[in-house]
Amino acid sequence: MAAKIGGSGAVRQPEPRVYSDVKPEPPGAQGRDLGTEHTDTKLGWSSLPPAIELRGITKRFGSVEVLSDVDLSLRAGRVHSLAGENGAGKSTLVKILGGIHQPDSGRILRDGIDIAILGAADARRQGIAIIHQHPAVFPDLSVAENVFVGRQPQRMGRIDWAAMTDRAQELLSSLQMEIDPRLPVKMLSIAERQAIEIAKALSIDARVLVMDEPTSAISSREVDRLFEIVERLKKQGVAMLFISHFIHEVLGWGDEVTILRSGKRIIAAPTADLTPEQTVRYMIGTEPGAFFPKEDTQIGQSVLSVRGLSGAGFVEDVSFDVRAGEILGFFGLVGAGRSEIAQMLFGITRPEQGEIGVNGHLVRPRSPKHAMQLGISLLPEDRHQQGLVLPFPIRANETLPILRQLADKLGLVDRVREAHIAREFAARMRVVATGVEQPTNTVSGGNQQKVLLAKWLIPSPRILILDQPTRGIDVGAKAEIHHIISGLAGQGMAIVLISDDAREVIGMADRIIVFRGGRFAAEFVRSSFDREAILLAAAHLAREHDTSEPMRGQLSRSRKTLRAFPSISLFMGGLLRVREFGLILALLIICAAVTMRERRFLQPANLEQVALSATLVCMVALGEALVIIAKQIDLSVGAMVAMSAFVSAAWLERHPDGWILSVLLIGCAVGSALGVVNAVLVALFRIPAIVATLGTLAIYRGGVIVLAGGRQISATVLPESYGEIARAHLAGVPLLVWLAILLTVGFGLAARFTRTGRNLYALGSNQESARFAGIDERRHLALVFILSGLLCGFVGVLWGARFGTVDAVIAPDLHLQAISAVVVGGVSIFGGSGTVYGAALGAVIFAVLQNGVQLLGINQFWLEAVIGCAILITVIFYSHLARRAEQVERGSRRIQPVLRNLL
Amino acid sequence: MDWLRGSLARWEVFLLFVLVATFACGAQVSQYFLRSSNISIALAGMTPAAIVALPMTLIIVTGEIDISVGSIVGLCATSMAVCLEHGLPVGGAIFSGILVGMLAGFINGIIVAYGALPSLVVTIGTLALYRGVAQIILQERGVSGFPEWYQNIGFGTIDGTPIPWSSIIFVLFFTGFAVFLHRTHWGRALYAIGNNREATRFSGINVKRTILCLFVASGAMSSLAAIVLTAYLASARSDTAIGLELPVITAVVLGGVNIFGGSGTMAGVLIALLVLAFVQNALGLAGVTPEGQQIVTGAVLIVTLIVFGASEIIRKPRATLWRARAPGPARD
Missing domain, CATH: 3.40.50.300 (P-loop containing nucleotide triphosphate hydrolases)
Structure with a gap:
């Protein structure tokens, strides 16, 4: 060799x-x-x-x-x-x-x-710092936090947000990157994310x-x-x-x-x-030979013709023809609109304007399925996200688009034919694997790409669109794929080859169209291919951009002005605060509506009742909020409350002279112990939280029912001081309410100003990156479940004090109430965002709704339906907000080309 | 026989051992355990949850979840009760129940699929909503007065045999669902959706419509469960099947379906349902209260997951507990 x-x-x-x-x-x-x-x-x-x-x-x-x-x-x-x-x-x-x-x-x-x-x-x-191709970031956290995750600057034991933002700003400007350190990272491009990783590396003096x-x-x-x-x-x-x-x-x-x-x-x-x-x-190791073996082919009639295609936000007035046996190269920089054009042809996105003709017939691809019927195949750009179902065996990936055709009327797949086709095409593409049953994620990138190519050749398309078919694969596999593509053109297939690599399109294509900013920039035929001219045509924009550097300032200024409007600032760092503002507004509206119908709502005694019923759910919701922020869920909260309530009441029954604080301690101990069990299952045994707490929910609830044996413990047999916990007032407000406020603020501050709190957000936002950032996943997961248990234990004691009797079936739906409060409070069920304040507000809103239904004399049977509606409405509302924020952000990015046209 | 070594040799076989162990223990506990009458009682008691577990398996395979099934059963029972109260024939009542169930599922599906919202939250919302509507309509009334043949659906056995009618219904639907999931192109699409939604969409499969259909199916099967359950209880109330989602999801997860979607088999879910049915039955014979049975059910779920996870770790030192045991998809 x-x-x-x-x-x-x-x-x-x-x-x-x-x-x-x-x-x-x-x-x-x-x-x-x-x-x-x-x-x-x-x-x-x-x-x-x-x-x-x-x-x-x-x-x-x-x-x-x-x-x-x-x-x-x-x-x-x-x-x-x-x-x-x-x-x-x-x-x-x-x-x-x-x-x-x-x-x-x-x-x-x-x-x-x-x-x-x-x-x-x-x-x-x-x-030593590593910058990855796709930086592992925390999409929900701000730029500054991403830079300093796990080692945020602290002052007097709390995170100094101002200093953190300033230092992130300094680091970024030293890299000459104009990024607002308060922006959530999910709004940034890959290059900007890499810059953040570099800033992070600088911050640790790598x-x-x-x-x-x-x-x-x-x-x-x-x-x-x-x-x-x-x-x-x-x-x-x-x-x-x-x-x-x-x-x-x-x-x-x-x-x-x-x-x-x-x-x-x-x-x-x-x-x-x-x-x-x-x-x-x-x-x-060997002579490379011809890299891009384009064979001369007989070029036939036009198969695909596109006229005046516009859409996907910035693709404008694109026209071209592809003929049978021809390879048409699409060249341009990332973001030139090539993939967007491909996806419009394949029915993924709908064009806003323009005509698409296939074999002389005007068509409108409605969906990928429709496009396939028209004889179009698209090998998508992102092999992992859009291309392959990685855990599937190679066979199942190859046949996924045509499985419908391999099935009879009842939908039963002809598996012999399926395996036959899969094997045939895997062999034709020279996929190296132990067989077509090998899981696709266990073969190399080049082989995966060949599987993907097989997948889109099996439908025997007349038009094949290849979006970056050789990206990220080794030179040998590249050459093989080029050879296959060339052969396909030789058989009369019309091929669109999209590539970032100018040499690839020059080597492979019969014709090249260069795109720039969503528009046609230049066209070259094979005889006049000139690498420099092609690159220049594509990069023209970059030069324009470089000479008009102030635009970047303009862009960030435009972002700043956008932030000035409250509705638009939703997508900025202010998202959380605005969300809580909205919750308070909703709360006030509900209160006003109830008051208009029924004055008694505002009577102090009634307000006290509302507050009291809110407190217990609120405290449970605080723990649940932290659990959900860390991307977990705790279904066992109601059962934990019942267990702690019953055990502490039973203890007090036996020791009527007992110190009242010791009841609280016992309750908390019981709750924490149950929380520890959840923590062990989730953090140590790695059982998904929803399954683990589903199991412990059954065990805890069953346990307390067995323990109670149908018995009720009434407050009348308990010492007076027990009920006092719930009746005590401080400055005219029930002690319990003070406690709930104290806990809410305490948890809120801890979540925002301690590293542990921020680590929970990081963990919920991106588990993998959190692990890489050196955040101890187990410790934090254990912490949230134990905290949730502890709070439930505490609430259990208060529950008995407030309601007077304790039995085994109290709080049957508490897990649903707590999760609802958390979700209505704006905590994303997918983790990483939201605040405990929101969760507390959510609990208050439900308490007011409950009270309102009672006061207005509406049949109590309505309550559950009202709560159900409230959950649905808020969830739909939040997702609408998030989507709008995304659109606004995309819009602000699009300002770029617009500005360029003006300049 | 690749699939034997592949998916079955792992989770389902392990569950079979658990089932055999359950039978062994049950036979020790009581001489009545293995009697046909007892077995038929155990099966009939599990059927409503088992029926709902079928569509739930499909939904969880796609990475979604339906928490609202218990409430849909309650709502269907309510609508049937109202029809009966107004003197409609039982057939009409059943029809209305199925219609209501499909509508409830349709609402779930529309919001989840086309609103692109997390199904966990949406169905928690509709869980409250559907139960609330049932309560508004029926309040605290209970409606009975079902004809004899109807009650037979819940309790009765085929003449001369110990086989409950409800089990026959379940077996029919189980076969249908199993063939659907493992042998049809739609079933393959469900695994694809559960593993990689975007790639599935790029492969020409209508992901949103598929998910909508699954939720409608879940609603329809919930209405079937409502029929079996009202027949079994001989009455229809608004609080019918409260908390049904818990045993159903327990069975599906115990059956080896990955809660995050993408893998699992119908066979596993069937064995898990049998394990749960007979564990509860054996405990009942041993004089354990329903609450005690609840504890054991929860414990079986957790211990099974831990034990299997541990055995997996011994075999493959570097694998993580949960991910490693997911049986390969579409290795049907």
């Missing part, structure tokens, strides 16, 4: 200087030790030891050696590129640096001293920055921006490892490059000494 590289005389390139090689090849080069080379004064390398150095790293998974004896050294102020095909071991190396994997053998040295990197948090402590394919998911304008940032970080003395699939970036960004192949280091050399062709040869 190695001999081929050196011995082949086909391409005569100046041989690179090779510092170290697996086998010293080519013969002319001297395999020198990498360590001595570092002191090469000609290159001006510092004589300091590398910031981080890997020596002889070997890693095995089972019997497979993924990395064998790999060396790598990263030096301060230099960018080291890492190249290799998929499966060469790049990501394993990154994971070793990030502390996710431990090497089986080999040394890691930091400033020349041996270290071990134990876990993601440890990597960060040691000054000395080593590992960038794992940062450029593959962002537009070329953003890539330029990232490059500027990298140059700046070099000056600051950060050591960087840069990984990319794009050879020109590998060579252009890095000072030196290490190339891996099959887990071995093939070469490490200064990038200046390598040509792109050599780099590719080192990566794939």
